Amino acid sequence: MSSNNRLQRPPGPNRTASASSFAEAFSIARRNLEDEISHEEPVSSSDIPSPALSSTDAPSTPALSSSQLATPASLATPFTEPQTPSLGDSGYDDDVADNFAFAFDIDGVLVRGGQPIPEAIEAMKVLNGENEYGIRVPYIFLTNGGGKTEEERCQDLSKQLELEVSPGQFICGHTPMRELADKYRGSVLVVGGEGEKCRSVAEMYGFQDVITPGDIIKANAATAPFRKLTDKEHANSRDLLERHGVEKLSDIVIEAVFVFADSRDWASDLQIILDIAMSKGGRLETRSETFEEGPPIYFSHSDVVWSAAHEHVRLGMGALRRIVETVFSDVTGGKKLETHAFGKPQVSTFEFATRLLQQWRSTQHGLVAHRRPLDTVYFVGDTPESDIRGTNAMDAKTKNTSWYSVLVKTGVYQDGTEPAYKPRAVVDTVLDAVNHGIEREMVRRRAKHAARDAKDQGGLIQKLATIHVQDCSS
Ligand SMILES: [Mg+2]
Numbered sequence: 001m002s003s004n005n006r007l008q009r010p011p012g013p014n015r016t017a018s019a020s021s022f023a024e025a026f027s028i029a030r031r032n033l034e035d036e037i038s039h040e041e042p043v044s045s046s047d048i049p050s051p052a053l054s055s056t057d058a059p060s061t062p063a064l065s066s067s068q069l070a071t072p073a074s075l076a077t078p079f080t081e082p083q084t085p086s087l088g089d090s091g092y093d094d095d096v097a098d099n100f101a102f103a104f105d106i107d108g109v110l111v112r113g114g115q116p117i118p119e120a121i122e123a124m125k126v127l128n129g130e131n132e133y134g135i136r137v138p139y140i141f142l143t144n145g146g147g148k149t150e151e152e153r154c155q156d157l158s159k160q161l162e163l164e165v166s167p168g169q170f171i172c173g174h175t176p177m178r179e180l181a182d183k184y185r186g187s188v189l190v191v192g193g194e195g196e197k198c199r200s201v202a203e204m205y206g207f208q209d210v211i212t213p214g215d216i217i218k219a220n221a222a223t224a225p226f227r228k229l230t231d232k233e234h235a236n237s238r239d240l241l242e243r244h245g246v247e248k249l250s251d252i253v254i255e256a257v258f259v260f261a262d263s264r265d266w267a268s269d270l271q272i273i274l275d276i277a278m279s280k281g282g283r284l285e286t287r288s289e290t291f292e293e294g295p296p297i298y299f300s301h302s303d304v305v306w307s308a309a310h311e312h313v314r315l316g317m318g319a320l321r322r323i324v325e326t327v328f329s330d331v332t333g334g335k336k337l338e339t340h341a342f343g344k345p346q347v348s349t350f351e352f353a354t355r356l357l358q359q360w361r362s363t364q365h366g367l368v369a370h371r372r373p374l375d376t377v378y379f380v381g382d383t384p385e386s387d388i389r390g391t392n393a394m395d396a397k398t399k400n401t402s403w404y405s406v407l408v409k410t411g412v413y414q415d416g417t418e419p420a421y422k423p424r425a426v427v428d429t430v431l432d433a434v435n436h437g438i439e440r441e442m443v444r445r446r447a448k449h450a451a452r453d454a455k456d457q458g459g460l461i462q463k464l465a466t467i468h469v470q471d472c473s474s
Helices: 003-008 022-038 072-076 118-127 150-161 175-180 197-205 213-219 231-236 240-244 266-277 317-331 347-365 384-397 430-473
Strands: 100-104 139-142 187-191 209-211 254-259 297-299 376-381 402-408 425-427
Touching (some): 100 430, 118 150, 139 347, 187 197, 213 240, 297 317, 347 384, 376 430
Parallel strands (some): 100 376
């Protein structure tokens, strides 16, 4: 295949993954996984992903480390490797990089304030073959953001980056929460996001009874004294008593709280989360005497700040998490509340990403991991505390694939400051990050070839020397 032909290939997905939905992929994977688990030994605690995280923002809790979650194996194994599509003699696309790939954070790297960062569009073109080597490089997206379905987020990103982005290459903060729908089959509280969006996402994930803060305020307006639901919010909020067939709110038990996306009303959401944290076993409008029996509280990530349209970073979900934990202690006479977080920098999220990337390489490019191992993943992010920290922790843990952290200067990280977690490389933009990764791979490839040639030549010289000795002795 000529370089020109490679460049003419339309960018973006070209195989089965774009045709099948994320939900379908999950459902197939879950069936396969159930089969797999039924034949497996239980996962021991030593197998549980647990990066060295500080006590302040790490879930030192069962969230990512015990039966509170679906098993770590299931979290880290969302997909099973599909059958390799038929691709001719080689079995894979020979113009695709077969041993490295990229993963990208979105906010502050590719997009800022809803607008694409100019270099991002060019970077995607380079990955899709518009580079001097004529190779295409597999890539996925891994964001802590959320608040919409994966399909909707991909549609937004496709418009922003001017290429097709498939749900098969996309993970957002709340994606792993999907795995908990089987565990919590009763009522759950879902917080954050625009209007009813997160309720819809949670129901799409399989949660059976999703309650929102609006439902609780509608049932008892005194819950949040300064919050008045708009007519639309009132109409959309559900009648809890009627829906549950009970006479009082204390008959409704919240099994778990999920903060899916950033709160649009911090005061009311804080009040309601704390009410449930202090309740008797999750019963609405009750108070525990010990403050030790509230249901688990999950945040889809713990980024304290993020890069939005404003010149300075904005407060994110991690800030709400800190406030919830701090105020809980204040109002309970010093009790400690341990909440749980998904997303970066949790290593389990990066393991989830590895599986997604393996599946994407296989379905999209015919690169099956055991024949074409993934040596290096370049992760490009703007936030040292989540992107770089998580990538480095994953790199330290993983045996087969190197995770290489690249920090860009277009988001949270401020040029000239010392990043809290040291990246392998610092570059100006995502385009520089992509070029850096590709160049590094090409240098490595050339070095490998040179070493092989030298070895071959060495072998030849040795052989000739042997022949010479033999000739002399004859
Ligand atoms: Mg970011």
